[in-house]
Amino acid sequence: MTSQTNAPLPAVAVRNLEKTFVLHTQGGARLPVFAGLTLDVFPGECVALHGPSGAGKSTLLRSLYANYKPGSGQVLVRHDGGTVDMVSATPHQILAVRRHTMGYVSQFLRVIPRVSTLDIVAEPLITLGTAPEEARDRARALLTRLRIAERLWSLAPATFSGGEQQRVNIARGFSVPYPVLLLDEPTASLDAANRATVLELITEAKQRGAAVIGIFHDADARAAVADRLFDVLPVPSQAA
Amino acid sequence: MTMTPPAPLLRVEGLTHYYGSRLGCGDVSFDLYPGEVLGIVGESGSGKSTLLSCLSARQEPGGGRVLYQSRHDGEIDLYSVSEPRRRLLMRTEWGIVHQNPRDGLRMTVSAGANIGERLMAVGARHYGEIRDQAIDWLGRVEISDDRTDDLPRTFSGGMQQRLQIARNLVTQPRLVFMDEPTGGLDVSVQARLLDLLRGLVSSLGLSVIIVTHDLAVARLLAHRLMVMKEGRVVESGLTDQVLDDPHHPYTQLLVSSVLQV
Numbered sequence: 001m002t003s004q005t006n007a008p009l010p011a012v013a014v015r016n017l018e019k020t021f022v023l024h025t026q027g028g029a030r031l032p033v034f035a036g037l038t039l040d041v042f043p044g045e046c047v048a049l050h051g052p053s054g055a056g057k058s059t060l061l062r063s064l065y066a067n068y069k070p071g072s073g074q075v076l077v078r079h080d081g082g083t084v085d086m087v088s089a090t091p092h093q094i095l096a097v098r099r100h101t102m103g104y105v106s107q108f109l110r111v112i113p114r115v116s117t118l119d120i121v122a123e124p125l126i127t128l129g130t131a132p133e134e135a136r137d138r139a140r141a142l143l144t145r146l147r148i149a150e151r152l153w154s155l156a157p158a159t160f161s162g163g164e165q166q167r168v169n170i171a172r173g174f175s176v177p178y179p180v181l182l183l184d185e186p187t188a189s190l191d192a193a194n195r196a197t198v199l200e201l202i203t204e205a206k207q208r209g210a211a212v213i214g215i216f217h218d219a220d221a222r223a224a225v226a227d228r229l230f231d232v233l234p235v236p237s238q239a240a
Numbered sequence: 241m242t243m244t245p246p247a248p249l250l251r252v253e254g255l256t257h258y259y260g261s262r263l264g265c266g267d268v269s270f271d272l273y274p275g276e277v278l279g280i281v282g283e284s285g286s287g288k289s290t291l292l293s294c295l296s297a298r299q300e301p302g303g304g305r306v307l308y309q310s311r312h313d314g315e316i317d318l319y320s321v322s323e324p325r326r327r328l329l330m331r332t333e334w335g336i337v338h339q340n341p342r343d344g345l346r347m348t349v350s351a352g353a354n355i356g357e358r359l360m361a362v363g364a365r366h367y368g369e370i371r372d373q374a375i376d377w378l379g380r381v382e383i384s385d386d387r388t389d390d391l392p393r394t395f396s397g398g399m400q401q402r403l404q405i406a407r408n409l410v411t412q413p414r415l416v417f418m419d420e421p422t423g424g425l426d427v428s429v430q431a432r433l434l435d436l437l438r439g440l441v442s443s444l445g446l447s448v449i450i451v452t453h454d455l456a457v458a459r460l461l462a463h464r465l466m467v468m469k470e471g472r473v474v475e476s477g478l479t480d481q482v483l484d485d486p487h488h489p490y491t492q493l494l495v496s497s498v499l500q501v
Contacts, residue, residue, distance in 0.1 A: 024489035025496050066478070068485040091464050091478045092273065112438075112460065113431035127442075 011211035017073035105173035279462030335408030
């Protein structure tokens with residue numbers, strides 16, 4: 001980093017993050033995942049988490065979203081003109097950050113019985129106060145780009161194929177222009193055309209200034225959108 | 241600034257209740273905010289229902305306080321006001337959805353009357369308006385208007401539960417207590433009810449305290465969870481945190497015991 005006074009602040013600053021799972025149902029086994037982890041991610045850049053399977057990339061992503069609770073350290077997120085530490089924040093603050101600032105596209109869609117595809121995609125915007133019809137217009141545009149056939153929009157996605165569910169999940173994740181996007185394998189199990197569309201969406205998000213942190217097993221996808229790699233290395237387990 | 245949360249609707253401090261020498265619930269404290277859904281999970285006998293009864297003015301606790309931010313009269317200490325005042329509150333600002341619809345409905349009067357009766361209890365007198373509202377609410381819980389004059393006992397279990405919900409929500413409560421609202425229903429009927437509840441809670445901005453032993457129900461409806469064991473809260477937090485990264489041995493056992501479909 002330079003010492004320019006107008007240097008941008010990181011959108012996400014991870015400080016000394018530590019995460020260990022303690023499995024009480026399995027004799028109290030301790031599984032350390034990472035420790036002393038520090039990372040800055042700035043608006044407009046995409047950082048790819050890099051490391052072997054099982055190294056803790058998804059655990060890190062979930063810890064940033066406060067889905068997992070790190071043992072110590074900080075995840076400082078710029079939010080609403082201030083900074084929120086996702087590790088120590090109250091549930092209300094975390095939910096506010098998730099609604100307004102931080103989007104997370106998981107690998108699997110959590111299907112809600114009876115809720116239509118269109119409403120699943122429009123819901124995050126409606127929660128933010130966008131008029132339902134405007135939110136649905138945005139949802140229609142995203143579903144069209146991601147090649148979900150219009151005849152499926154009114155159906156709940158429980159019976160969709162894995163690839164279709166993943167695209168619905170991506171459409172939902174990109175419906176709100178979040179300043180921070182966390183992406184867990186967004187291009188896995190997609191065909192070439194849809195993979196290209198997802199990479200376009202990521203590029204557009206970066207161009208509007210989003211800080212993107214992602215896991216991309218597909219090397220071509222990673223090369224297409226990532227500005228740099230961040231190594232996540234496995235910690236030797238003491239449990240074995 | 242949007243970061244500042246509004247005042248809590250309910251503040252619970254050190255709530256404790258014993259049945260003789262046996263602990264019902266011990267030293268439970270939490271705040272509930274407007275629009276928030278709090279799930280209380282745990283096995284049978286963990287103290288969930290005792291806690292819900294103490295919170296909803298149906299069981300005076302041995303110790304602790306329940307402070308409720310009322311619509312017009314500021315904060316009320318639930319168990320230091322008179323019984324009639326508490327009853328008025330329950331009628332005008334609260335709702336209670338019981339596990340068994342028979343406990344929350346009057347089985348000997350029509351579906352429409354079950355809803356209309358609640359409106360009359362808060363002062364409605366115009367028959368036409370009461371009937372219109374009753375029919376409107378039957379529609380909102382997906383009961384067709386040609387069933388308005390039927391007795392609830394002619395309804396299926398799922399319909400009875402939806403009617404109980406309509407009876408509770410017609411008076412526009414701010415806080416609704418639910419005790420295993422989907423317990424005893426078929427899975428397909430559960431899904432419909434859950435979806436309906438989810439929609440109503442978010443569109444009406446209701447605050448809800450829901451007791452359930454079904455973690456899938458908790459995940460779908462609750463923003464926050466409290467996990468109870470032997471009368472104590474052993475873990476609490478955001479719903480997805482508690483279910484995806486449980487820390488307490490008991491919560492880990494609960495989560496790992498759920499059968500995958």
